[in-house]
Amino acid sequence: MSDEPAPTSKDFIREIIDEDLASGKHDGTVTRFPPEPNGYLHLGHAKSICLNFGIAQEYGGRCHLRFDDTNPTKEDVEYVDSIKEDIKWLGFDWGEHLYFASDYFEKLYDWAVYLIKEGKAYVDQQTAAEIKSGRGDLQTPGINSPYRDRPVEESLDLFQRMKAGEFGDGVMVLRAKVDMAHANLNLRDPVLYRIVHAEHHRTGDKWCIYPMYDYTHGQSDAIEHITHSLCTLEFENHRALYDWFLDNIPVPSRPRQIEFSRLNLNYTVMSKRKLLQLVTEKHVSGWDDPRMPTLSGIRRRGYPAAAIRNFCKTIGITKFESTNDFALLENAVREVLNQEAPRFMAVLDPIRVVITNYPEGQVEEMEAVNNPEKPEAGTRLVPFSREIFIERDDFMEDPPKKFFRLSPGAEVRLRSAYFLRCDEVIKDAAGNIVELRGSYDPETRGGENPPDGRKVKATIHWVSAAHAVEAEVRLYDRLFASEAPDRGEGSFLDHLNPDSLTVLSGARLEPNLASVVSGETVQFERLGYFCADKDGSQERPVFNRTVGLRDSWAKAQNQG
RNA sequence: AACUCCGUGGUGUAACGGUAGCACAACAGAUUUUGAUUCUGUUUGUUCAGGUUCGAAUCCUGGCGGGGUUGCCA
Numbered sequence: 001m002s003d004e005p006a007p008t009s010k011d012f013i014r015e016i017i018d019e020d021l022a023s024g025k026h027d028g029t030v031t032r033f034p035p036e037p038n039g040y041l042h043l044g045h046a047k048s049i050c051l052n053f054g055i056a057q058e059y060g061g062r063c064h065l066r067f068d069d070t071n072p073t074k075e076d077v078e079y080v081d082s083i084k085e086d087i088k089w090l091g092f093d094w095g096e097h098l099y100f101a102s103d104y105f106e107k108l109y110d111w112a113v114y115l116i117k118e119g120k121a122y123v124d125q126q127t128a129a130e131i132k133s134g135r136g137d138l139q140t141p142g143i144n145s146p147y148r149d150r151p152v153e154e155s156l157d158l159f160q161r162m163k164a165g166e167f168g169d170g171v172m173v174l175r176a177k178v179d180m181a182h183a184n185l186n187l188r189d190p191v192l193y194r195i196v197h198a199e200h201h202r203t204g205d206k207w208c209i210y211p212m213y214d215y216t217h218g219q220s221d222a223i224e225h226i227t228h229s230l231c232t233l234e235f236e237n238h239r240a241l242y243d244w245f246l247d248n249i250p251v252p253s254r255p256r257q258i259e260f261s262r263l264n265l266n267y268t269v270m271s272k273r274k275l276l277q278l279v280t281e282k283h284v285s286g287w288d289d290p291r292m293p294t295l296s297g298i299r300r301r302g303y304p305a306a307a308i309r310n311f312c313k314t315i316g317i318t319k320f321e322s323t324n325d326f327a328l329l330e331n332a333v334r335e336v337l338n339q340e341a342p343r344f345m346a347v348l349d350p351i352r353v354v355i356t357n358y359p360e361g362q363v364e365e366m367e368a369v370n371n372p373e374k375p376e377a378g379t380r381l382v383p384f385s386r387e388i389f390i391e392r393d394d395f396m397e398d399p400p401k402k403f404f405r406l407s408p409g410a411e412v413r414l415r416s417a418y419f420l421r422c423d424e425v426i427k428d429a430a431g432n433i434v435e436l437r438g439s440y441d442p443e444t445r446g447g448e449n450p451p452d453g454r455k456v457k458a459t460i461h462w463v464s465a466a467h468a469v470e471a472e473v474r475l476y477d478r479l480f481a482s483e484a485p486d487r488g489e490g491s492f493l494d495h496l497n498p499d500s501l502t503v504l505s506g507a508r509l510e511p512n513l514a515s516v517v518s519g520e521t522v523q524f525e526r527l528g529y530f531c532a533d534k535d536g537s538q539e540r541p542v543f544n545r546t547v548g549l550r551d552s553w554a555k556a557q558n559q560g
Numbered sequence: 561a562a563c564u565c566c567g568u569g570g571u572g573u574a575a576c577g578g579u580a581g582c583a584c585a586a587c588a589g590a591u592u593u594u595g596a597u598u599c600u601g602u603u604u605g606u607u608c609a610g611g612u613u614c615g616a617a618u619c620c621u622g623g624c625g626g627g628g629u630u631g632c633c634a
Contacts, residue, residue, distance in 0.1 A: 183563040194632035553595045
């Protein structure tokens with residue numbers, strides 16, 4: 001990840017950093033990743049993580065992990081732990097720089113007192129509804145609160161008593177005194193502190209007043225000497241307020257907020273609220289359901305961290321709100337897995353083949369290549385015997401013109417084994433094909449072409465019936481059937497893909513597959529990449545389909 | 561008709577006044593003990609109208625289109 005060639009062009013944020021370094025504005029670069037611990041990280045966060053930690057790596061700076069934990073009613077340590085785990089999995093390290101906004105509560109309180117004394121903040125006793133209506137709207141200016149010009153001493157006293165717990169939730173708030181007529185609504189006397197009598201996951205019951213995001217973020221950046229505070233576009237309108245605090249409070253440094261567009265993917269929803277809803281309403285099995293765009297979900301699905309990093313590099317950083325093609329992500333996944341994943345044979349939908357001219361009771365250990373892209377991965381032994389399973393799809397009794405696989409009288413290569421010809425089709429009373437009979441050519445051992453120069457058009461995978469391990473295989477498809485489940489009327493849930501999960505309970509695996517450890521992704525030859533799931537055991541493995549191989553045959557069929 | 565940000569092939573993303581390039585997707589072909597991979601080729605683009613300039617995707621003006629903003633969420 002670090003030995004790749006430097007990109008020939010830089011995104012606008014890196015250009016800004018270059019300028020700041022060149023002009024001497026900064027002599028180092030410090031970024032931060034500031035999740036709120038109220039949910040699991042998803043692909044959108046991965047974009048931000050790759051940006052912030054990536055910049056720190058490239059510029060020899062550092063990136064802080066700072067939990068933005070100013071709302072105790074929504075936050076929990078469960079999320080803190082999962083977030084840390086996900087960042088590490090992605091391949092990044094915050095070193096010693098783990099912080100919590102709640103670490104700064106004392107400092108922020110002092111600064112609030114400072115603002116009051118400066119005449120730049122006041123305690124407002126209006127109700128939430130009064131504050132809302134007093135703010136005006138996009139067209140109309142707001143009006144001043146009747147408490148706006150109360151004496152400094154009075155605000156000071158009230159604020160201290162807010163902190164002391166004398167008042168109930170929502171009774172009063174601390175507001176900045178900016179401009180109730182400002183075109184940017186964020187500057188119409190924003191709330192700085194609210195009363196919330198709730199246990200905080202770090203500070204316990206020490207506080208009953210909590211600072212708002214806007215009041216917290218920039219000052220936290222300043223305390224940590226963040227140079228470039230990178231966030232998504234929805235905070236663009238907050239920048240003026242971010243700067244207002246830095247201008248009016250004696251902060252120790254001057255960070256700069258820069259916004260970029262968030263990640264959108266088609267066939268996916270990415271908002272925390274919607275992901276939470278999928279989990280709580282049991283449309284998926286949990287935050288780590290392999291269909292979820294959460295980092296824990298895609299990890300369980302088998303997506304390699306390197307693929308996510310490459311993907312984030314490919315999509316770039318801009319201010320344009322775009323929607324990326326899911327195929328781009330899948331391409332990144334296949335690219336890494338094609339290089340890395342060891343190959344095995346597995347038959348998902350088995351049909352028995354009896355090789356009539358193969359000696360009964362004989363077993364041969366066939367040598368198979370582990371990864372043609374990586375010779376150093378070596379070879380393994382796969383048992384071969386008189387009765388094998390092949391994929392039902394690899395046989396057609398009455399094949400169309402371009403079908404290269406097995407059919408009556410036709411010959412194919414069994415991967416790493418022998419040429420096989422189909423001689424006979426056995427059916428049950430209902431006419432269903434229940435078994436095939438065929439013969440092999442002993443002169444093609446290892447799958448070599450025979451001396452007579454005969455060739456076959458196809459190579460298929462197989463598993464020795466007596467040695468096969470039965471397994472459950474979960475075929476995942478996109479969670480949503482429509483490209484933009486968010487758009488249009490109705491709920492995004494209306495767009496759930498009913499076929500997003502197909503469970504196959506009778507798959508047969510080559511025996512080597514039983515020892516693949518949970519979390520490892522392998523290739524089932526000719527089928528796709530599959531990740532061993534934690535639900536499985538050596539006796540009965542469970543595999544999740546990460547992504548299928550490209551399949552030009554299937555594509556041609558669908559078009560035909 | 562408030563403020564603000566943004567418009568480059570189907571989808572993303574480069575080009576910093578000088579040949580519109582790259583990736584993905586799509587479509588052909590070659591190779592192949594995975595109908596995979598790999599390789600080669602093809603199709604498709606600067607939102608519009610003016611202006612500045614020898615020269616504009618790029619600078620200016622206006623139009624059109626899209627996003628964000630009216631939490632005591634972040």
